[in-house]
Amino acid sequence: MGPLMAVQALAARFDAGHRTVVLDVRWALGDPHGREHYLGGHLPRAVFVDLATELATPATPARGRHPLPTDAEFQETARRWGINNGDVVVAYDNSGNMAAARLWWMLRNAGFQDVYLLDGGLAAWRDAGLPLDTGPAEAAVGRVSFDVSPAGGRMPSIDAAGAADWPATGVLLDARAGERYRGEFEPVDPRAGHIPGARSAPTTANVDGAGYFLPADELRRRFEDLGIRDDVPVAVYCGSGVTAAHEVAALEIAGFRAALYPGSFSEWSNNPALPVATGNRPSGDAAARGGSVEG
Known part of the structure; x- marks a missing residue:
């Protein structure tokens, strides 16, 4: 089935009474009002997830703006959402799953397999004429038995050292907007530009204008064009x-397994010993000399 669940499939689960934990991850950079948006209208029985406090720990220069919580912290949080071993979990947001994917990845990394992104998110549900609830929803806790992998790590990940070495033998993708990759604009991090050797691959190109993921063959062609x-x-x-x-x-939809650098550019750019490249080119060779690289 892959990472996605269609609106029609989720509605059918509701109609059949199949236990499904639905999580609303309304969050966007520069918009701290996710809970208010949720209270104004959300999928039936959906529980709100606060990305900044439940999918991350406080920012530090050494770990970036959204450090991952420990396994123990995440297990406790997931149990509060009402997740039990064996449940089906569906996450969504109202921004093409740009935020909900963080929860999808974290649950998969913890060893939880039956987690999906609602393709098209809240807009797709609304456009299908399906009902919305308002106000808070109580988590259907029941027996609380969500257990994470003792050491996490079920999804591949890398650290800053791995990111520095990666372009020598593989492809490192920068998922931010092109202007941030090129160093033309940086709203939050201390230095502008990209990790030397990385290739620009904005996340927004993974979805169509309505927020649905592109078909697998189109995504595969996109990533093949990036090498x-x-x-x-x-x-x-x-x-x-x-x-x-x-x-x-x-990438998984396209048939590729990819590693995530959780600290990302917010961690990298806070370390003055690490070089930063600017411009359209990956600039990997020049960046090996250290310092800031103009490309």
Whole structure:
């Protein structure tokens, strides 16, 4: 089935009474009002997930803007949402799953397999004429028995050292907007530009204008045009490890398994010892000399 669940499939699960945990991950950079948006209208029985406090720990220069919580912290949080072993979990947002993919990746990384992104998100549900609830929803806890993998790590990931070395043997993708990759604009991180050797692959190109993921064959062509092959290792970063998870999901739909750099550019750019490249080119060779690279 892959990472996605269609609106019609989720509605059918509701109609059949199949236990399904639905999680609303309304979040966007620069918009701290996700809970208010949720309260104004959400899928039936959906529980709100606060990305900043439940899918991350407080920002630090050493770990970036959205460090991953520990396994124990994430297990406790997931149990509060009402997730039990064996449940089916569906996550969504109202931004093409750019935020919900973070939760998808974290659950998969914890060893939880039956987790999906609602393709098209809230807009697709609304456009299908399906009902919305308002106000808070209570988690259907029942027996609380969600257990994460003792050491996490079920999804491949890399650190800053891995990101530095990755372009020598594989493809490192930068999932941020092109202007941030080129260093023309940087709204939140201390330095503008990209990790030397990385190739620009904005996450927004994974979806169509309505927020649905592109078909698998179109996504595969997109990533092949970026140099990705079955025998070429691929890793992804973004600003803080959020939208890069969306690119990992898109790569999986296309048939590629990708590693995530959770600290991403917010971690990298806070370390003055690490070089930053600017411009359209990956600039990997020049960047090896260190410092800031103009490309």
